[in-house]
Amino acid sequence: xxxxxxxxxxxxxxxxxxxxxxxxxxxxxxxxxxxxxxxxxxxxxxxxxxxxxxxxxxxxxxxxxxxxxxxxxxxxxxxxxxxxxxxxxxxxxxxxxxxxxxxxxxxxxxxxxxxxxxxxxxxxxxxxxxxxxxxxxxxxxxxxxxxxxxxxxxxxxxxxxxxxxxxxxxxxxxxxxxxxxxxxxxxxxxxxxxxxxxxxxxxxxxxxxxxxxxxxxxxxxxxxxxxxxxxxxxxxxxxxxxxxxxxxxxxxxxxxxxxxxxxxxxxxxxxxxxxxxxxxxxxxxxxxxxxxxxxxxxxxxxxxxxxxxxxx
Amino acid sequence: xxxxxxxxxxxxxxxxxxxxxxxxxxxxxxxxxxxxxxxxxxxxxxxxxxxxxxxxxxxxxxxxxxxxxxxxxxxxxxxxxxxxxxxxxxxxxxxxxxxxxxxxxxxxxxxxxxxxxxxxxxxxxxxxxxxxxxxxxxxxxxxxxxxxxxxxxxxxxxxxxxxxxxxxxxxxxxxxxxxxxxxxxxxxxxxxxxxxxxxxxxxxxxxxxxxxxxxxxxxxxxxxxxxxxxxxxxxxxxxxxxxxxxxxxxxxxxxxxxxxxxxxxxxxxxxxxxxxxxxxxxxxxxxxxxxxxxxxxxxxxxxxx
Numbered sequence: 335x336x337x338x339x340x341x342x343x344x345x346x347x348x349x350x351x352x353x354x355x356x357x358x359x360x361x362x363x364x365x366x367x368x369x370x371x372x373x374x375x376x377x378x379x380x381x382x383x384x385x386x387x388x389x390x391x392x393x394x395x396x397x398x399x400x401x402x403x404x405x406x407x408x409x410x411x412x413x414x415x416x417x418x419x420x421x422x423x424x425x426x427x428x429x430x431x432x433x434x435x436x437x438x439x440x441x442x443x444x445x446x447x448x449x450x451x452x453x454x455x456x457x458x459x460x461x462x463x464x465x466x467x468x469x470x471x472x473x474x475x476x477x478x479x480x481x482x483x484x485x486x487x488x489x490x491x492x493x494x495x496x497x498x499x500x501x502x503x504x505x506x507x508x509x510x511x512x513x514x515x516x517x518x519x520x521x522x523x524x525x526x527x528x529x530x531x532x533x534x535x536x537x538x539x540x541x542x543x544x545x546x547x548x549x550x551x552x553x554x555x556x557x558x559x560x561x562x563x564x565x566x567x568x569x570x571x572x573x574x575x576x577x578x579x580x581x582x583x584x585x586x587x588x589x590x591x592x593x594x595x596x597x598x599x600x601x602x603x604x605x606x607x608x609x610x611x612x613x614x615x616x617x618x619x620x621x622x623x624x625x626x627x628x629x630x631x632x633x634x635x636x637x638x639x640x641x642x643x644x645x646x
Numbered sequence: 647x648x649x650x651x652x653x654x655x656x657x658x659x660x661x662x663x664x665x666x667x668x669x670x671x672x673x674x675x676x677x678x679x680x681x682x683x684x685x686x687x688x689x690x691x692x693x694x695x696x697x698x699x700x701x702x703x704x705x706x707x708x709x710x711x712x713x714x715x716x717x718x719x720x721x722x723x724x725x726x727x728x729x730x731x732x733x734x735x736x737x738x739x740x741x742x743x744x745x746x747x748x749x750x751x752x753x754x755x756x757x758x759x760x761x762x763x764x765x766x767x768x769x770x771x772x773x774x775x776x777x778x779x780x781x782x783x784x785x786x787x788x789x790x791x792x793x794x795x796x797x798x799x800x801x802x803x804x805x806x807x808x809x810x811x812x813x814x815x816x817x818x819x820x821x822x823x824x825x826x827x828x829x830x831x832x833x834x835x836x837x838x839x840x841x842x843x844x845x846x847x848x849x850x851x852x853x854x855x856x857x858x859x860x861x862x863x864x865x866x867x868x869x870x871x872x873x874x875x876x877x878x879x880x881x882x883x884x885x886x887x888x889x890x891x892x893x894x895x896x897x898x899x900x901x902x903x904x905x906x907x908x909x910x911x912x913x914x915x916x917x918x919x920x921x922x923x924x925x926x927x928x929x930x931x932x933x934x935x936x937x938x939x940x941x942x943x944x945x946x947x948x949x950x951x
Contacts, residue, residue: 390737437935437938437939444737447737448877449934451870452874452934453931455870455931456928456931459924459928462927463924463927464920465920577741577745580745581745581746584738588738614753616750617749617750619749620750620751623743623745624743624746624747627728627742627743628732628743
């Protein structure tokens with residue numbers, strides 16, 4: 335099966351979930367796949383840095399948390415309009431991304447991993463210190479984001495299709511980005527940064543732009559997660575969460591556009607299926623991750639034949 | 647004053663534990679450029695083994711040996727099964743594989759020892775308290791931990807700075823390619839360092855067991871602290887690890903006591919209660935961020951140390 339067919343099958347499958355859930359009388363599937371799609375968005379945003387810019391962010395859960403808290407804190411003060419919550423969350427994440435990125439993208443390799451980890455921890459401790467908004471115990475959100483009379487997110491199916499639409503929109507945007515001038519410059523930086531500098535490109539600025547876009551995308555997954563779970567907690571921002579998002583992108587295959595979607599889906603479905611049989615599914619998942627690293631350097635996506643190129 | 651002395655001792659004790667953890671990790675990072683997120687698992691496994699062995703043998707020495715030996719054995723096994731195959735790969739592969747190992751070990755101890763965590767007893771002959779200075783009463787066990795840590799740390803430092811084996815390790819840390827060109831077998835060296843690092847992490851876990859909750863995931867927070875230490879000290883630098891361990895241990899411990907007091911006396915209570923836990927936890931990350939911005943190679947970079 336070529337990659338194009340698999341990608342199409344995935345998208346058709348996601349679109350069919352509400353219908354199947356209704357036929358089987360399993361409304362829970364909507365929540366499950368909604369969560370999967372949300373983590374697809376997070377993994378895509380991390381992969382923008384990972385696959386495009388070549389930077390390993392170990393702190394992306396902070397942006398997910400910022401989005402989630404934008405919904406939670408607004409709702410706490412009775413501001414339930416999504417027209418306020420969402421731009422606020424996205425702007426906050428963009429600002430945080432700008433500040434964190436301005437400091438972090440100067441560094442490379444291991445140092446970049448460590449500084450994003452440090453910032454992730456800083457934001458996590460801020461959130462867990464916000465006891466007014468639940469801290470580590472979390473806070474229930476009474477009403478989902480309201481969009482006037484246009485979209486009613488209280489309806490689980492509507493929310494699911496909104497999540498799917500946003501995921502697809504991001505896929506398209508990333509595809510366009512990779513073919514834009516900005517995307518070309520970023521790909522050049524990943525391949526050889528000093529050469530790009532010699533060509534006169536301000537590489538720092540381009541990497542920062544990549545970081546801010548990635549942060550903004552990730553915050554959208556947070557906005558959606560808070561709406562899906564009706565809950566926000568500092569636990570959304572732990573370093574383990576950042577690690578999981580990174581693992582999703584890697585398992586799927588970071589050198590591709592669609593890989594993170596496969597990775598997030600595979601990982602969360604694995605967790606779902608095996609946790610039905612045993613509480614100890616992590617004992618199986620751990621060695622699988624090791625095997626994937628050892629024997630599938632391009633992730634699950636890399637196993638599929640490429641329709642355009644003979645080898646990749 | 648007494649309180650300050652007690653907290654300083656607590657801080658030094660955390661610092662010593664952090665040094666035992668970071669010594670092996672920083673060398674593996676420095677020599678092989680390998681990121682090991684599973685280092686905290688060695689700490690955890692040793693703590694479990696120590697608690698269980700002590701329960702059955704009632705011998706502090708036997709449980710200590712068993713703990714260190716188990717951490718060493720797991721370390722060597724991990725090196726053979728996966729780590730040495732990953733040296734040629736990038737940091738991402740290291741992070742992903744060792745993240746998987748951590749998942750495995752955290753769940754494995756839950757299967758073996760149960761989900762609730764277990765209790766590690768302080769041996770009776772170390773259970774009391776002692777007055778080390780007028781008015782300064784301190785638990786004997788913590789004092790012993792501090793002592794063992796300092797002795798091990800000094801011994802390790804002596805080995806690394808004074809012996810031929812240590813010279814090879816340092817050579818590998820400052821310039822791997824050059825050391826290899828001089829005839830050092832880098833693979834053997836890194837396997838030895840990896841195993842020794844795991845054993846040291848095991849020693850830290852064994853000593854920490856009676857003072858913390860022995861439970862699944864207990865290695866994760868200390869792993870993160872260890873990574874902070876390594877970055878602050880300078881990757882691959884043993885001297886940096888010594889300095890940074892003590893700085894992080896003391897600053898973190900003193901910060902937890904004095905920041906809430908300072909904030910509590912200046913700001914209204916409600917604000918202080920919300921602010922101080924966050925601020926105290928953030929302190930060392932703020933230091934690390936500052937170091938990365940202003941001295942990205944760490945306080946004592948490996949090539950000069």
